[in-house]
Amino acid sequence: xxxxxxxxxxxxxxxxxxxxxxxxxxxxxxxxxxxxxxxxxxxxxxxxxxxxxxxxxxxxxxxxxxxxxxxxxxxxxxxxxxxxxxxxxxxxxxxxxxxxxxxxxxxxxxxxxxxxxxxxxxxxxxxxxxxxxxxxxxxxxxxxxxxxxxxxxxxxxxxxxxxxxxxxxxxxxxxxxxxxxxxxxxxxxxxxxxxxxxxxxxxxxxxxxxxxxxxxxxxxxxxxxxxxxxxxxxxxxxxxxxxxxx
Numbered sequence: 412x413x414x415x416x417x418x419x420x421x422x423x424x425x426x427x428x429x430x431x432x433x434x435x436x437x438x439x440x441x442x443x444x445x446x447x448x449x450x451x452x453x454x455x456x457x458x459x460x461x462x463x464x465x466x467x468x469x470x471x472x473x474x475x476x477x478x479x480x481x482x483x484x485x486x487x488x489x490x491x492x493x494x495x496x497x498x499x500x501x502x503x504x505x506x507x508x509x510x511x512x513x514x515x516x517x518x519x520x521x522x523x524x525x526x527x528x529x530x531x532x533x534x535x536x537x538x539x540x541x542x543x544x545x546x547x548x549x550x551x552x553x554x555x556x557x558x559x560x561x562x563x564x565x566x567x568x569x570x571x572x573x574x575x576x577x578x579x580x581x582x583x584x585x586x587x588x589x590x591x592x593x594x595x596x597x598x599x600x601x602x603x604x605x606x607x608x609x610x611x612x613x614x615x616x617x618x619x620x621x622x623x624x625x626x627x628x629x630x631x632x633x634x635x636x637x638x639x640x641x642x643x644x645x646x647x648x649x650x651x652x653x654x655x656x657x
Contacts, residue, residue, distance in 0.1 A: 412503060414511040417466040417478060422457040424475040425468070432494035438531040446557060451492070465515045469495070469504040479508040481516055481524075488516035488524040493535070505538060523566075527552075530560035539564045548601055580606060584621060586628045593621045598638065600624065602645040605638055 417425065429452040433444050450456070460466065460480070469477040477495035481488055490512060495504045516524055526544060528535040529552075536546070548563035583590050592612055597604035603624035610616045619630040625643035632638050638647040 412507055413470045414467055414507050415470070417461060417468045419458050419461060421468050421475055421478070422454045425457055425466075425478045426452045426454060428475070428478060428496050429492070429494050431496055435497040436532050436534045437529060443557065464491075465512060465519070467508055467511050467515070469508050471499065471502065471504070476502075477504040477508055479512045481512050483516065483519055483521055486521055486523070488519075488521040490524060490526040493538075509542065526564040528562050528564065530562050536562065536564070542566075550601075580621070580623050584608075584626070584628065586618070591618050591621075591628065598647050600638075600640075600645040600647045602643065605629065605640075605645065605647055
């Protein structure tokens, strides 16, 4: 097994591996696969990213069997893609690619690495968790005009303080001239917890939610049944924390 920096001569192999891997691992329609592969992995697009991204390939007997891609944004390393050809899995190519990528990012001065994995890729989630990573966020991303759910993973060593209050939570707030009462139960959000907001001091009639990230009132859920603060974007997703959602 040899892992090295990718070159322009590898872009065709990367394109083919991406297609084969996504077909084998993702619960995505053929049209959706075409959208992702052509938008991210066509030869010209890959060649343009070689200089700026951290892209490596794994070889067995001089044949490229897998690749990884990462970048650094605001001193944070982001693992964007890691794919191994389905017929070559089980030979540690994925593990070696991840270790190589982590070392290259460390060489560039970052030890905080996040991994982005499409929600439909259950194998990818299980793979990254082997390295002590845990799911810390969920976002929407777009390919070819379509929206996809994307899970964000971070090392448990670097995420112990995630999802904490950004400010002291008051017992009441004023909303359009009316006093509203803030409940104590925390509902996890992407940025900070949300709290149920009530019209009465007995906490019987719910009005909406209080966002502890920015201190705003959230009156409704959006069209995807998410509790989303329109002021700061803090969001709770029901499919992630069903026990806390009404």
